[in-house]
Amino acid sequence: MLRRALRLRLGPCLSGRGLGTYRGGSTLDWDGKVSKIKKKFQSIFPGGAWSPLYDTSHLPPERSDVVIVGGGVLGLSVAYWLKRLEKQQGAIQVLVVERDHTYARASTVLSVGGIRQQFSLPENVQLSLFSAEFLRNINEYLAVVDDPPLDLQFNPSGYLLLASEEGAAIMERNVKMQRQEGAKVCLMSPEQLQKKFPWINTEGVALASYGLENEGWFDPWCLLQGLRRKLQSMGVLFCQGEVTRFISSSSHMETASGEQVTLKRIHEVHVKMDHSQEFQPVECAIVVNAAGAWSGQIAELAGVGTGPPGTMQGTKLPVEPRKRYVYLWHCPQGPGLEAPLVADPSGAYFRREGLGNSYLGSCSPTEEEEPDPGNLEVDYDFFQEKVWPRLAQRVPAFETLKVRSAWAGYYDYNTFDQNGVVGPHPLVINMYFATGFSGHGLQQAPAVGRAVAEMMLEGHFQTINLSPFLFGRFYFGEKAQEHCIL
DSSP: OHHHHHHHHTTHHHHHHSSSOOOOOOHHHHHHHHHHHHHHHHSSTTOOOOOOOOOOTTSSOSEEEOOOOOSSHHHHHHHHHHHHOOSTTTTEEEEEEESOOOOOOOHHHHHHHHOOOSSSSHHHHHHHHHHHHHHTTTHHHOOOOOOOOOOOOOOOOOOEEEOTTTTTHHHHHHHHHHHHOOOOOOEEOOOHHHHHHHTTTOTTEEEEEEOSOOOOOOOOHHHHHHHHHHHHHTTTTEEEEEEEEEEEEEEEEEEEOOOEEEEEEEEHHHHHHETSSSSEEEEEEEEEEEGGGHHHHHHHHOOOOOOOSSTTTTOOOOOEEEEEEEEEETTTTTTTTTTOEEEESSEEEEOOOSSSSEEEEEOOGGGOOOOTTTTOOHHHOOOOOOOOIHHHHHHHHGOEEEEEEEEEEEEEEEETTTTEEEEEOOOBTEEEEEOOOOHHHHHHHHHHHHHHHHHHSSSSSSSSSGGGGGGGHHHOOOOOOOOOOO
């Protein structure tokens, strides 16, 4: 299907000239030409070592079947499944564009690395169950010949969600649904909770849900590097740069209701090179918007949301950066090695970090408290005033904790319903989304990548039906509301 789309969308410019002639790439014909040029230079300048007049190895290719904007785990997962599911090895050429290959500000590596099935929507439970299986068998998926196996350092201590009297009935409904989807979750009364975790103060807790399998936390950096290593072995290309422009064509049509709509097809992506005003145009058939917190800006570059208000053309991708703090503290009398990741009704959460009585945690701010996302500076007063009192109320031992360090990262926050956006745009017909997961993108990335690849290759979801996560819901006002957001 992808190849047919390629021929239709880019015509003979790709199929006729071939897809292996990359700038800075290597084909037999190009190697032969370079060899002849070298000999000519050596004959003119005998005795001198030949070097090219201009190094283009840092540039992206002139064309690629698929350009993925964003090199975090979601973008890498889409690339992985495209290559894994391609009908013929090497049939699909994929380019991943990431503006920061150090990942210093990436949401992936700045997260707490949790995975859970305790969500309020069946689709999110299914996504996390699939991803848990992927992570458990990581080396069956991401092994590379002659390279050492991956160790995600998965800690299967589970999630412990606490509910007040007000939230107990909702928790019961959620757990019933989670079990129906195959998740291993149990409910605990305050008495059972106190017996199993005596360090918890159960005041104000009416019910708790505890993940028995496939929940805990892992090393996000290891997953990221494992995906990159595997993709390089599969022939995926990487480019450090920033997408600044899309070149597209338009066609007009009338809907059954008589509404005039404009369909767009992206033909070319402009990639601005790092520390330079130089840009490289890349011809493509499909663009995947996996730009995380900045995916709303990338969508706007493609014309998404730029039409009249109240129309599909005027419907924006409602994803924006939200800054979240993570604090690391030490507490010698804190919970022991059996401690799960605890989520309090107040919004505070924590988990162990390592074996030395250290802990990670925080609390999401209210809308009024949302910090400026223009930087990643940490507000330690937020911990003192908002986080610590809630932690100490739930775990009295935390009265004596000492903060050691902290950092901030970004959520790709979907302001509409705090849920992911997956699949194609209705009008920019060759732009696909994998974004907007509002804090649970890392743990669901393996499943989301497969879903997007299936939609691109087959035209529909196969493994998990993610139709409720399609872009069209923003226009129709159909929320796929996820209530279990940490």
